[in-house]
Amino acid sequence: MSQMAGYLLHQLRLFLIAMQFFTRVPVPAWVGFQPAWLQQSSRYFPAVGWLVGAVAAGVYSFAAQWWVNVIAILLSMIATILLTGAFHEDGFADVCDGFGGGYTPQRVLEIMKDSRIGAYGAIGIFLMLTTKFALLFSTPLVLAVPALLLAHPLSRLMSCSLIFLMRYAREEGKAKPLAERMSSNEFGIACLTVIAPAGLLILWQPLLLDRLLPAVLLMVFATFIMARMFMRKIGGFTGDCLGAVQQVTEVVFYLGLLATPMSGT
Numbered sequence: 001m002s003q004m005a006g007y008l009l010h011q012l013r014l015f016l017i018a019m020q021f022f023t024r025v026p027v028p029a030w031v032g033f034q035p036a037w038l039q040q041s042s043r044y045f046p047a048v049g050w051l052v053g054a055v056a057a058g059v060y061s062f063a064a065q066w067w068v069n070v071i072a073i074l075l076s077m078i079a080t081i082l083l084t085g086a087f088h089e090d091g092f093a094d095v096c097d098g099f100g101g102g103y104t105p106q107r108v109l110e111i112m113k114d115s116r117i118g119a120y121g122a123i124g125i126f127l128m129l130t131t132k133f134a135l136l137f138s139t140p141l142v143l144a145v146p147a148l149l150l151a152h153p154l155s156r157l158m159s160c161s162l163i164f165l166m167r168y169a170r171e172e173g174k175a176k177p178l179a180e181r182m183s184s185n186e187f188g189i190a191c192l193t194v195i196a197p198a199g200l201l202i203l204w205q206p207l208l209l210d211r212l213l214p215a216v217l218l219m220v221f222a223t224f225i226m227a228r229m230f231m232r233k234i235g236g237f238t239g240d241c242l243g244a245v246q247q248v249t250e251v252v253f254y255l256g257l258l259a260t261p262m263s264g265t
Contacts (some may be wrong), residue, residue: 017033053150057149089125093117100124102207146201168236
């Protein structure tokens with residue numbers, strides 16, 4: 001019994017470490033930190049996505065009771081950016097700069113490491129946020145909340161697939177503790193933290209069922225295309241690449257949900 005309690009406590013610690021690394025949410029001091037724990041905590045990256053998705057959906061639901069849809073969507077987007085510290089948006093902008101302006105692997109990595117944002121990054125982040133807003137604005141109200149809930153864990157699972165399948169491209173870096181590949185068991189846990197709650201969500205909102213398959217297939221396809229680009233240009237992934245995949249596949253998920261007409265609307 002004590003061994004099981006210790007195992008569960010360690011899993012809770014890993015989740016809290018993942019939450020601390022990928023969001024601005026403070027965690028208790030008893031959690032502690034070791035680089036090996038951060039690497040192990042990647043299995044709960046999608047679980048953190050449920051927290052971010054819950055905040056996005058909660059803010060949207062509350063704001064929609066008081067203001068028009070445009071305001072509700074903007075407040076929801078602002079809330080998630082504040083919650084994550086624009087962690088993934090920053091990675092997306094760095095990838096735009098690095099892959100847009102770098103012609104050799106070394107130069108791409110150097111540009112991505114630069115804290116300054118360039119033209120490619122500025123244009124990319126503007127277009128990405130504008131596209132995300134437009135897609136959410138176009139999402140039927142009955143699907144907006146479940147879409148926000150699902151997009152965040154699913155997009156983070158796509159990022160996890162890079163850690164599971166690819167090598168880390170840098171010798172050092174902020175995400176270096178995540179450089180070790182995920183084991184099959186760890187990736188299985190990551191998948192389970194998405195699939196189990198998603199099943200309950202679909203039972204709550206059956207309209208998602210017809211739209212979920214094309215949305216997920218588009219996410220997988222986008223992840224595959226980006227992974228190929230990363231391998232070809234820098235021979236692996238970086239922390240910025242993980243953020244870029246999360247942002248792109250989140251947008252692609254909304255795009256997939258809108259790909260087919262919804263009957264009865």
